[in-house]
Amino acid sequence: MTNETQTIQIAIDGPAGAGKSSVAKVLSKRLGCIYLDTGAMYRAVTWAAMEQQIAFDNIEAMTQLLDTLELNFKDEDGVQRLYCNGIDVTEAIRTPEISANVSAVSMIPIVRESMTAQQRRIAQGADVLMDGRDIGTTVLPEAQYKFFLTASLQERARRRGLELEAKGQAVDYAQLEADIALRDKKDSEREVSPLRQAEDAELIDTSHLSFDEVVELLYHKIKK
Numbered sequence: 394m395t396n397e398t399q400t401i402q403i404a405i406d407g408p409a410g411a412g413k414s415s416v417a418k419v420l421s422k423r424l425g426c427i428y429l430d431t432g433a434m435y436r437a438v439t440w441a442a443m444e445q446q447i448a449f450d451n452i453e454a455m456t457q458l459l460d461t462l463e464l465n466f467k468d469e470d471g472v473q474r475l476y477c478n479g480i481d482v483t484e485a486i487r488t489p490e491i492s493a494n495v496s497a498v499s500m501i502p503i504v505r506e507s508m509t510a511q512q513r514r515i516a517q518g519a520d521v522l523m524d525g526r527d528i529g530t531t532v533l534p535e536a537q538y539k540f541f542l543t544a545s546l547q548e549r550a551r552r553r554g555l556e557l558e559a560k561g562q563a564v565d566y567a568q569l570e571a572d573i574a575l576r577d578k579k580d581s582e583r584e585v586s587p588l589r590q591a592e593d594a595e596l597i598d599t600s601h602l603s604f605d606e607v608v609e610l611l612y613h614k615i616k617k
Contacts, residue, residue, distance in 0.1 A: 401426065401520045402535065403615065404528035407542035408588060409492075409576045410549030412599055412607060413524040416542070418473065419608050424615065426520035428473065429466070431528065432495075434508050436486035437464055437477045439498040443490070449497050459507045484560070489572070496576055499526075500583035509586075526580055529591035538615050539594035542607070548600045549573055 403426070407413050414430050421428035441462060447454045465476045474483040485491070498504055512523060512532050523532060529539040544552075550570040557564050580588035590596060595614070599607050 400516075400518060401537055402516060402533045403522040403538040403540075404533050404536040404591070404594070405522070405524040405540050405542060405611075406526055406529050406588070406590065406594065407524075408526075408549070408580065409573050410553045411542040411544050412552060412604065413542050415604065416607050416611065417522055417524040420611055421522040423608070423612055424520070424522065426522050427515070429512060429515055429521060429523045430473065430475070431508065431512055431523055431525035431532070433475050433483075433486060434464055434511070435499045435504070436491050436495050437475055437482055438462065438504055438508070439491050439495045440482055440486045441477055442498060443494065449494070449501065452501070452503060455501060456503055459503065464511070487560075489557075489562075492576070493572060496579035496583070500579070500585055502585050505585050526588040527586035529594045530589060531586045534591070539591050540611060540614075541590040541594045541596050543596070543598055544600040546570060546574055546577075 403420075403424075405413050405417050414432065417428055417430070438459070441458060442449060442455065445458065447458055449455065461478070463478050467474050467476060474481055475486070476482065509532050512528075515521065516523070516533060521533075525532065529536060529541070547570065550566055550573055553573065554564040554566050554569050557569075577588070597607070597610065602610070
């Protein structure tokens with residue numbers, strides 16, 4: 394994908410339920426680059442804090458947690474799985490409870506500093522595709538390709554609901570829509586690295602596009 398002297402950085406940002414992670418996973422394989430699900434990293438911190446019953450506003454305890462937290466992505470049978478201190482948390486971090494609390498954890502400065510540092514280290518010396526909420530603005534501001542994926546609130550709730558139902562979870566769509574709207578508000582209003590479109594990012598509304606159409610669209614924009 395690249396020559397020997399230059400690596401490629403691709404940043405995909407957007408609100409909850411916009412399809413960033415699903416698109417990024419497939420796109421990274423087609424492009425032959427490393428995929429890093431940054432949102433999963435924040436979810437893992439949230440999971441670890443809740444497992445250890447650490448109050449999110451206890452900065453000393455959160456700092457100690459981060460110092461002992463080891464996050465590893467592993468490709469198993471074509472599926473990227475996330476391990477937190479040796480425990481596979483791939484499914485555990487996708488529960489509604491984690492979703493409801495991850496924004497609170499994500500806005501803690503020490504958490505963002507720790508995760509951003511890890512993400513930048515991974516991006517050094519390799520072609521990488523990252524998705525999140527502040528990749529193009531904060532984590533990889535020099536990325537050659539930046540996209541901001543979005544969709545209507547109703548469509549994002551529908552997509553997330555289908556994902557949860559596929560895992561056997563009961564879904565209250567009205568509540569799910571309210572939860573996503575609240576998540577948008579928290580992400581956009583946080584003081585540290587708020588959700589916003591980078592000035593040089595291309596806005597792509599996926600409300601009326603199929604999953605395959607979004608992947609093809611981004612693939613051809615990058616290859617062009």
